[in-house]
Amino acid sequence: MTKILALVASRRKYGNSHVLALEAMAGAKSAGSDVELLNISDLQIDFCEGCLRCVFTGKCSGKDDMGLLLAKILEADGLIVSAPVYLLSPASVIKKLLDRALVIALYADELSERLRGALTISVAGKEDWSPLGPEILNQFALAYGFTVYNYLEAFAPGPGEILLQDEVVTQANTLGHGLVEYVLGKAQPRTPDPGQCPVCYSRSFRFLGGRNVQCPICLIKGELEESGIIRITSDLKKDSFWEPGHRKRHLEEWIKVTRVTYLKNRALIKDKQKKYLPENNIY
Ligand SMILES: Cc1cc2nc3c(=O)[nH]c(=O)nc-3n(C[C@H](O)[C@H](O)[C@H](O)COP(=O)(O)O)c2cc1C
16 A cells, blocks of 8 residues: 655644645555644754764664654555745755755655655745745655655635635645546656746756856756746756765765865864964954
8 A cells, every 4th residue: 555644844733734745645645545644843853963873874863753754655556745834945944854855865765666756745825925835845856865756836825824725725635636646657757847847847047148048046057048947957857956866876975075185184174273262352
């Protein structure tokens, strides 16, 4: 039986993110899947210490709920992640957890053998104040080794007010059902709009000079055509930052290599750092 894990990132119980996640879970259950919900804002998730122990030993040095959450994420065939937009992007626990996803590089081979999909649900108060809601949630899903099956962008300012929009509630249910079909290989992912990144559905691009643009969420490149359409020039299977092969190369050819250089210079760096100790009073 397929397993769908739903992560909610709002402190508002039965608020908009919560009820839409529950509705998507009901849809997933109706498609025959096992479902589980966790509110990630109730978990103890610490800041990344930047020690990189996770990518060298497979274990984080922290003593929080990350181990439990990671085990559930690795086991899941599908992910539903639902979060409110705060100050133009998803609530901060999403970024806190994104910072902790480097370890997924160690599981790249294993995860690439399974079709794992994500449905992301972004809830904002107002349409033009959510430029990065779905984008960052999709990045979260990709960072944890899922492809993006679809996303739902909803708008409701007050707690639970989304329940006044029946069509959105129904859509959450339908997409939850579709997510299970997708991981079973029976449904296709969402078709990106012409101005959207085909990997992460980002609607934001960075200008690199001339007509060259780059998606800031997954780093694939393209060219902006006269018509306003972005023609992707990257190899989608190879060049996305989140593609399993790239995750492995990032680990082997960058993190491990920069570690060797750092260790060579460590004594010198430590010596130079002494200048900044409080007793030297430089400011
Ligand atoms: C601290 C805070 C910041 C917010 N910032 C934004 C924002 O930048 N853009 C927006 O459209 N809505 C914003 N909102 C509105 C929420 O996104 C909206 O109320 C959403 O429905 C909350 O979902 P929830 O009920 O699942 O918590 C903000 C709300 C709060 C409490």
